[in-house]
Amino acid sequence: MKDEKKAPKLRFKGFTDDWEQCKLGDVFSFLKNSTLSRSELNYESGKFKYIHYGDILTKFGDITDTRNFSVPFVTTPEKVIRLEKYFLQNGDVVIADTAEDSMVGKVTEIQNPDPFPTVSGLHTIPIRPNKEFAAGFLGHYMNAPFYHDQLFKLMQGVKVLSLSKSAVIQTKINSPxxxxxxxxxxxxxxxxxxxxxxxxxxxxxxxxxxxxxxxxxxxxxxxxxxxxxxxSDKWEQVKYGEIFQRRSKMGVSTPTLPSVEYDDINPGMGTLNKEPKSKGISKRGIYFNPGDVLFGKLRPYLKNWLFACFEGVAVGDFWVLTSSKIDHGFTYSLIQTPGFQYIANLSSGSKMPRSDWGLVSNARTFIPxxxxxxxxxxxxxxxxxxxxxxxxxxxxxxxxxxxxxxxxxxx
The missing domain is CATH 1.10.287.1120 (Bipartite methylase S protein)
Structure with a gap:
């Protein structure tokens, strides 16, 4: 039986050979990197491009095509021209060596660094393979758990984690x-x-x-x-308080009367991230009917809203809105408009801001x-x-x- 450490669980048909293992330092050379700040970059024009560690962590995938508009230009070319012999090539890998979490060590493999010579930036470790790898393989492999998990014990720091070249050089690379x-x-x-x-x-x-x-x-x-x-008719001007009514009847959730809490809603999407009837704990909240609109008044910028398709109780800082004057669906649409969002975010409190019903109810809007x-x-x-x-x-x-x-x- 094949040793699992020498071959992956899932393989293409016809491949049975063991994977080759070696230390990273045996198959890669280290390149020099630049130290430009974000303020010295732009997205409009330039002669050189720059791989920023923050972009590796948040924007770039396993592979980065440097022709892409998301790779910034260098505004001060005189600061990178001296790195000419370290300009990145096809197949080079750039490692983000600093992050606030375990994302440190995320890599991106470089492709198409022409016609703009590209340099690796501050808080990165650029490396170049000394043997041929298939395009994209290293980017995918070094972001996969089997490689990245090696880095956890090598990370240093408390609030900000970092990796050193001396640590990375000891990691193992497996390849077929x-x-x-x-x-x-x-x-x-x-x-x-x-x-x-x-x-x-x-x-x-x-x-x-x-x-x-x-x-x-x-x-x-x-x-x-x-x-x-x-x-073609002109819309009618009204106050929100004239078309919206807030429900106040309280209820307790049961297996057949589910509760909805802040954390249950996907912000800005108006969808639930879990089955509401799956909770086993009874909670007290505002009773709502199908067709009602739940609007999260705590930190309204989070956009915690929901169009109710079932009966339940809203637990936490919600307004449960209904209307006898306008369509229920239009109510849900209206609370998402820039006009309503603006007035709802004129909130009181700094650490825990809440929408002010006095302001909202007296603000004016138009309805068909x-x-x-x-x-x-x-x-x-x-x-x-x-x-x-x-x-x-x-x-x-x-x-x-x-x-x-x-x-x-x-x-």
Whole structure:
């Protein structure tokens, strides 16, 4: 039986050879890095590009194509020209050696550093392989658990963690044949590409929703800039307190009357992150009906809102809003508009700000007189919410697939 330490659990058909193990210091050379600050970079133009450690930690994936607009230019080229012989090449790996958490040690593999020569920046360790690896393999491998877990015992610091070259040089690199490396890299690249595509589609839908929340609601003239065909009446000006009623009846959650708390809601998405009936503890809160709107008044900038599709109790600092004058769906849409968000965030308190109902209820807004127009608007926005949630769900599945592959295709 093959020793599991010499071969991964999951392999492509036809590969049975043991993986080769060596110390990082035996197959990589260390390069010099630059020490420019973020203020010396820009995203518009320049002769050189710069790999910032913060971008490795937060923006860059396993592989970074330096032609991408997300890689900044150097504003002060005279400070990097002296590093000419250390300009990054295809296949070089840049390690972020400083972070506030265990993300320290995250890497990105460089691809296409032309036509802009690229340097590795402050708080990074740039390394160059002395033998050929398949494109993308090192980026995926060194971010996978089997390699990154080696770094935990090498990290230094308390509030800010760091890695030294002398520590990194002792880590072990395991690699299969070039052909198997290439297949592994292609597989994970395919997953990454699909993730990127879905992230972009989700961002586009979010931008569209944000635009419609501004354009489909009336401005000071009483008319919305974007409108459905067949509607031309001026919208009616009202106070929020005239169209919204706050429920105050209290209730206690039961197995059939679930509770909703702040942490149960995905901020800004209006979805729940757990099954509400799965809780086993009874809690007291404000009773809500299907069609009511839960608005989190504590730290309103968190955008903790929910359109209720079931009966339950809202536990914590919620307003439970209902209306007898406007469509329930339109109520939910209205509380997401910039106008309502602005007044709701004129809150009292600094550490624990809360929306002020006195301010909100007396603020004015416009609503369509025709209920059909209200329904049409809320229908479009609900449709966008559904599409955004669908992409979010797809991304969760894709990231789980990638995590599984990183756990099982490497050693």
């Amino acid at each position: 044949s070039y052909c198997e490396q290439r297949l592994i890299s292609r597989m994970i690249n395919l997953i990454d590409g699909t993730i990127t595509l879905h992230e972009e589609k989700k961002r586009q839908l979010e931008r569209l929703k944000s635009a419609l929340l501004q354009k489909m609601f009336a401005d000071k003239s009483g008319y919305p800039p974007v409108r459905f065909e067949g509607f 007189i025709n209920h059909l127009e209200q329904e049409r608007i809320s229908s479009v926005l609900f449709g966008l919410d559904h599409a955004i949630t669908l992409y979010e769900h797809k991304l969760e599945i894709l990231n789980k697939i990638k995590s599984f592959l990183l756990q099982n295709m490497f050693i």
